[in-house]
Amino acid sequence: MTEPESFSLETEVLVVGAGYAGLTAAACLAERGTSVVVLEAADRVGGRVLSEVRPSGVRIDHGGQWIGPTQRRFRALAERFGCRTFPTWETGRNAEIWHDGTRLDYTGALPPSGPGAGEYERITALLDDLARTVDLERPWATPRFAELDRWSAEEFFRAETSDEAVLRRLSLAVQGVWCAEPREISFFHVLFYVASAGGYEQLMETRGCAQDARFSSGADAVARALARQLGERVRLGAPVLSMRQDARGVEARTERGVVRARRAIVAVPPAVVERIAFDPPLPADRLGWLRHNPMGRVAKVHAVYEEPFWRAAGQSGIATLYGENPVGVVFDNSPQDASRGVLVAFVYADRLDRWAALGAGDRRRAVLAALSEVVGERALRPLDYAEMIWPRTGWTAGGYECFATPGGWAGHGRAGWRAPTGRIHWAGTETASVWNGYIDGAISSGERAAAEVAARREAAGQLR
């Protein structure tokens, strides 16, 4: 069963992972004349960003899909490769559907009223106030750092309110942004992340915010363009099994071959770093950090229809669902020309666990029933139906990103978050100070890691 090793490469810098972080790091290094090899476990680039043209001819994004106006690194890269975007559809009435079946239709950014809306706004304003105290480059220098990191988001919310409607709103917000339950996530991490995005509204809203626009050719178009530019430097289907470092360099082994480099950039999510056997072992704080950074749990489900029939009825297709059904949030993901109608349903965290345990038929029925609550019973008969259950994918272990659990930042952040481990540098959106968790953060993390490597190599007089 063993195949002979098919490559044995020497390079200046090895990059592990061909998501946006790894590809950006490799491109930065290649552009300054540094030799680089990228090893990617999967048989494609893009990581948690993946688009597919369905048999119906519609291109859908199974993973990350949006770009916002303040995501300037992502914008610059998209512009460089001529990847066009178009505004997320948000014309018409949005819907809130409550666990008791109550439906509230509204227009504009936030529901102006509805159960617990005022108290929800008070608490999210408090999040913004606290987020303004966060030091994004040195989070451990934030006032009351350790204290804030002891709380789960749930503990903070329950200390602020006992109103169940407010708690449901806050829970869905946490689910929607971190694909986790409030009990799981560090309250400091919530504040860090809010600060990293530039405010709570940036995380939640569409126009002018993180969900502003989509890509005509899929959100992985920029990654594919980067990979084309890197050419044969990128090797797919090559999971790194082990990395060994000593005073001279780093050696990575795969089933197909070996790469030796001066330095390495590991650009994979914290949740899968330990799939690589490190020699010497990773230091204690890096291990501690990894063990406090599980991956979020999300599925995206697309239903394709002849046309976006809800638009004619004055509905936007945007909905938030607080009920027992699996779906938390719905968006209109139709192509820009509206040649088909597409709804995307997000299934998060605990609700994902329960839904994923069902058989395929029951999963489909449950999602379509939720969509029919939003846009009517035509939703029950799609032309095409496609699920992407991210925790079931092998190489990324979930989505959208890893989040810190209580105690992770205070216990291990300073030494474990992104500090280099000898000749191994760390990239990935989870290491970003700005737009942490987003494609933009992945890109800046790749730039930062490439700069770290370049600085070390200049210091060593080895840079051309």
Add this chain to the structure above:
Amino acid sequence: MTEPESFSLETEVLVVGAGYAGLTAAACLAERGTSVVVLEAADRVGGRVLSEVRPSGVRIDHGGQWIGPTQRRFRALAERFGCRTFPTWETGRNAEIWHDGTRLDYTGALPPSGPGAGEYERITALLDDLARTVDLERPWATPRFAELDRWSAEEFFRAETSDEAVLRRLSLAVQGVWCAEPREISFFHVLFYVASAGGYEQLMETRGCAQDARFSSGADAVARALARQLGERVRLGAPVLSMRQDARGVEARTERGVVRARRAIVAVPPAVVERIAFDPPLPADRLGWLRHNPMGRVAKVHAVYEEPFWRAAGQSGIATLYGENPVGVVFDNSPQDASRGVLVAFVYADRLDRWAALGAGDRRRAVLAALSEVVGERALRPLDYAEMIWPRTGWTAGGYECFATPGGWAGHGRAGWRAPTGRIHWAGTETASVWNGYIDGAISSGERAAAEVAARREAAGQLR
């Protein structure tokens, strides 16, 4: 830097991991004449059970240390190898120390009074009642399975009481048994585990229960005896990097060589299974299960004194601490002959995160201060002081064991808990129905996995 491969082995069964589970599985197979190879990542056997003779001459157990009378598989194995035990010291007054400094001294099993003691007993009796409904072999057949698994232990406790003292008692119980916070653990998992041990008292108490006795030669003495019996079948320092299976067998690769086998038993904790690259990838439910099974977080700290001076003062050395200091539970871990006095302090979960982030001097001062609260200021001047921070050890990722988070059992338990994956079988205490999480459960899991393999091989007409 690459060393040449030093072995290329063919065997009937490959076992990955030389903790109690793997060693037992290998011994069962070897005893029935099946050829077996055991690959162990660390340079020793025993996994989460590890004893050390300190310079002071005292042998301490850094990991699992106790045996109880109903742990019959562990007892049988210990008797077979002549490993002697002696009763855990529990003579004298125990202490409860509260967050406000209140100290309550008591004798006997449970504190007869004290803050919230009555309500605590009511709720733990309820746990026993609910645990009696658990189906240990087919947990998914338990009445109200999915409903119970949606709750965290925290949610259940808070639905039962709002008394802070009761909640502190329940939290320390969860920390002491699972090395986790109540918000982290599935309530169904708590019930399953209580049932698996034979009742809540079994988990909590000393005499007649899980903490009944200790080993004269360390709790890993039995593992070392098993390893001696297996001889050269056990290969240390050989982390498995990848496992590939097809219709004919399984091939495992390490840095030092390759093992080919008909079948494999993977006997490592769920939290580290994914360090192995599986080809084909693990099935969705196995991945889902693994991602709902983080490892507990615990440190054991030993302080050695000239003598067990607290005994003369009528104190048992057993204490539970509800305060802000790092220590949750203290036991007298002196050698049987009392030639030295030894206290062991347990640091759990969130308190461990905070404590582990301190420098070595601050960590020591904090633990010794807590011990001095228990037995007086002589505790501040030990002869010897030894920490084992389990989440900082590379190969086991924490301790005592992995626990299921909410939704894990209902979402993925049926197909993901311990069902074989083709030719790969799963062992480890986390797969046990009886004494799950304990050494006894590890042993029974090894027996069960060996029996699974033997049955498959008989069915295939391949067993000698």
